[in-house]
Amino acid sequence: MVLELGYIEIKDLVFGQETRVHGSTLVVDQDAFKEALRSGDDRIQGLNLALAKPGQSTRIICVKDVIEPRCKVDGHSVGEGRTHILRNVAVVSCGKIVGFQEGLIDMSGAGAEHSPFSRTLNLVVEVEVAPELPPHAHEEVVRHAGLKAAGLLAEAARTLRPAEVERYHCLDTLEGGPKLPRVAYLYMLLSQGLLHDSYVLGRNAREGLPCIIPLPLLMDGAITSGNCVSACDKNTTYHHQNNPLVRELYQHHLQELNFAGVVLTNEPVRLAAKEASARKAVELVKTLKADAVIISKEGFGNPDTDQMLLIRGLEEAGVLTVSITDEYAGDNGASQSLADATPQARAMISVGNANERILLPPMERLLGPLEDLTRLAGAYPHSLHQDGSLEVELQAIIGSTNQLGFHTLRCREV
Amino acid sequence: MVKEIERAGMTVVHACSIVPISLTVGGNRIVPTIAIPHPFGDPHLAGPEEKALRRSLVEKALQALETPIGGQTVFE
């Protein structure tokens, strides 16, 4: 199995007559695009398209997911053949708040430093769903609309010649140097119901995990996000498509280490299931004969327990661990950061205190369901100031403390 | 919260789904419950069965409150 990822560089995004790439500008035919998105799903009642670009005075709220536009140009299934990608472009889906955890993206100002999607050219798809739909269906409609929009947009890249092509092989087909330490990646996915689910090849991550996933499958977008749990540390589909740990490990493969493989695991809601998943994940890491493993987490609170169970299990089995986590240390940084702890967790990477407050300047343009602004998690009833500025915790910003290690933000003792 | 209530001199039982968290932060009388979104219930059970399950968990909690302990104890 070999996967080729071909990147088409995009430098600008505009509305126009026909959806296509013109030079390095992506043109979107707004009406045709809307029509195509709505067709086949009568649960969509209203649809708004907007463009949000870096540097603009624009705030996108109630973001459900962010997706990188990709299309399969050669090959029959996920993980093989060639996929074309519109680089620097993202589809941002948003809709009414169903839970509490949908977040925001600022395209400029202090907040823009904290989201990777403040730096992408965004096609914002705001979906209004038929009112009588139950929450699960509501989320499904918005999720599918986002994924569909990304697919439609990527059609513009189908026949183009990519500026750069990356190749991903199955790891087990590569000869590993016998002296190099074997390193695995343990990839935790949130799997806890409405607003808290992830999907692997379209299947809910609550079932069928833990498992080993071939690298080309992973890099070809096998994982999609179905959750809006705290904006700061949920992994959007875009994060999954561009997992920085996988990239790092692949780059160092056969240099100072041998990338032994990726184990996916979930974060169930029952303790017995957590323990069972942890046991199985540890077994799978052992079958990869890993000497060491990096563990990434999604969400916080009870997933801290999943991470600690994994760390304990692996360290006791003689596998060295390094784990990535964010912190909830209170806005003054004086509180305990995690819900769970274990003495074996001696090697932690901290990607930031999600409780730290930030003042976001007023924006000229607001996109998304505005009435829900102060209901975002990490926002307070008094968050929205008279002048339109917004005081929130970092956790309200999409991807601000991403636990795949996307960012340079870290937390330390002072 | 559990600790502060106990520190103030009342006997407290912590009923929670994720026991390790309670053990880590320092709960003393711990009763494990069903699952995070429904600690005292199970939507897969029929009404009366679910109620019986809930009642049995509360009974276990009452028992825990009456039990002398030397240190952190999980009432399975």
Place this chain on the structure above:
Amino acid sequence: MSTSYKVVHCLNQFFGGLGGEEQAGAAPTLVQGPKGPGLLIENSVPGLRVMSTLIFGDNYLAENTEKAVQEILNLLAPCFEGDDAGRPDLLLAGPAFNAGRYGIGCGALCQAVQERWGIPAVTAMFPENPAVALYRKTVFIAETSDDVRGMAEAIQRMTPLGLKLVRRESCLPEEDHYIAQGRRKNVRAAKTGAQRALEMLVQRLQGEPFESEYPMPVFDRVRPAPPVADMRRARLALVTSGGIVPRGNPDKIEAANAQRFGSYPIKNLQRLSSQSHQTVHGGYDPTCANGDPNRVLPLDAVRELESEGAIGSLHDWYYATVGNATSVESAQRYGQAIAKILLADGVQAVLLTST
């Protein structure tokens, strides 16, 4: 022209020139201008002026700290509450090196002054001074050697640190030589989290030293309370961190990092229902709890057992907050407040439910 800074300096009887151990019981006095180490402080930064020096006996402060601190605050009040032009910018205390009683005096004064008047206060000590454990979390303590031979260095650390705080500049323990306060703060690293993770892993594999970015916390423990002798005679209260509130969330408890808890009546209530109550917890799938809130706060089962006599009585209110990214500090505060109410109502036993 350089800015001028006004400082109040605190010293014990020895450094303040009153005398040795025989003067350790001396009551606090306030004198004009610098004394002893205060002269070094003035010389260390151009434009800095030590307005007055507060001198206290080690024992006087260490033995009855609360009362002595109050006395000193009264002495200092005219100076801090006077006209704007004369008001000090900074309080410095010590350095106390490894002297335990002196350290406690310095720490207590810094804490009290910064709390009362909101101006920065800095002291300086040897890291193993017992006062460090007491005050490092609330007071900036510059790191010194263990005795007076380190005086020059101590002044060179304490004074600039204080001025940085006056100018509201951010400080780091290793750069500004103070004892880390255990607060967590966001900073930018040179590399991404993924790169740092891989780097740390390679260090571990090669047996090299590495530094965890989040050392595991040590949680304090409470001694288990004695058992309730007989639940059939006891008064029980219900508390939850599962975010169950009356419909409409009257107290507007936040879905994450709750800033409050709510008290809700259940006096005439036999059970919770989807019409009367809901969850506002943002950390779990709300479908089950909204369908039947008794699944999180089992009022129906508790009432049943109460009517059968298995529970003496039930407290008339229940207390709820959202345990989702809510800081331990807040949770402690809510716990203390709730405990106070419950004790007043003669509650002996508490059932606390979490999701």
